[in-house]
Amino acid sequence: MKLEISVIIPVYNAIRFLEKAVLSAVNQDEVIEVLVIDDGSTDGSYELLQELEQKHHKVKLLLHPEHINKGRSATRNLGITSASGNLIAFLDSDDYFLENRFKNDIHVLNKYPDSDGVYNAVGFEIHDASKSNLSQVQKLYTVNQVVEPDVLFEGLVAGKVGHFQINGLTVKRSLFYKTGLFNEELQVAEDSDIFWKMAMKGRLYTGKIDEAVAIRGVHEYNSFYQVYLYDKYIYTMYDSLISWSSRNKVPLKRIDLLLKAIWILKHKKEEGLVDEIRFWAKQFWGNHRIIFSYLFIKYFPIVRRRKLLFPFLK
Incomplete structure (x- = not known):
């Protein structure tokens, strides 16, 4: 074809x-x-x-x-x-x-x-609006090594491969x-x-990673300069991914990696051990009830669920 x-x-x-x-x-x-x-x-x-x-x-x-x-x-x-x-x-x-x-x-x-x-490497070019037509090509900021498709997700979510x-x-x-x-x-x-x-x-297979196939322009209007938007949507992205994963039969070990990534992200914003534990417990239960439901349904057949939830029933 x-x-x-x-x-x-x-x-x-x-x-x-x-x-x-x-x-x-x-x-x-x-x-x-x-x-x-x-x-x-x-x-x-x-x-x-x-x-x-x-x-x-x-x-x-x-x-x-x-x-x-x-x-x-x-x-x-x-x-x-x-x-x-x-x-x-x-x-x-x-x-x-x-x-x-x-x-x-x-x-x-x-x-x-x-x-x-x-997937391939992409180069970056900085446009300085204060100086006409001036740009500076930057180093590659993309996947930096050959990765087997079976372990690519793990490398990406951990930030270990670019x-x-x-x-x-x-x-x-x-x-x-x-x-x-x-x-x-x-x-x-x-x-x-x-x-x-x-x-x-x-x-997904590795393409060219030692030279760029495209150039991304960096300038004052790029969305990644709007930090408040990322603060607003980053947790929404993780929660959406976890919900999607539970619906699409993604292995539990990969869902666990997403949960750990959320924990690390939120952990950085918390100070003190007590606050950390309280924050994690509250957020984990409040934001990820779907995971508990998913695990419960997966590992507790209907009869066992009934006995666990309603022990008085015979």
Whole structure:
């Protein structure tokens, strides 16, 4: 089967970087379409996308109903459900692909028939708004070693092998039948949420990790500078992952890793042993009742559950 790539680019007020991003995807031979989804832009991005669609046959412009703003998750999801390629790749509108972005990906996917996707290194470029056109290429900040698919999730959740960056990921469209789409309840951290689901349910192989296949632009409008958003949504992401894991027959040892990751994260914000114990007990029970239900149902058949809960019944 021929492997064909649909590139999905969510766009919101990115006119400063947009054309470079779109053309970097259009110029990849393996790409059959570039789906650009305008998420209610007001800075002229929409008009520029209309021009690019007219000039390049690969470019397909999509909108939400009534051209409203729905956020990155919903915007990427519209791209996924509209794609015609059997491979999906993502590119943020202020980033760009490097030459031959997908050559090695196709090789890896053909080499491993059981593969669901490939991850690669991404470089970073800092744009200084105070100095015209000045940028500085930074070191790679992505997965830094070859990891077997069976242990990839453990490495990612523990932070021992580096991190994924969405511009370096190419996956089979069929993988989304296993993971579901992006979590639209998350305003940030939606990429980590889907990455970990992919690592749990799919088989992701190492691509290029010693050189970048794409460049991420770092500037004053990046969402990761909005620390308050991550503080707000990070626990939502973990709780959502645990609920999803319990519904999708994820092994208990992996759910346990998620619980430990939450404990470590929350532990750092607590001071004093008494407060730590009290905080953990309260949060563990309050936020993760579903886990207790899951374990209870799994390990206590109906008859034993009745005897445990209602010992007076015969």
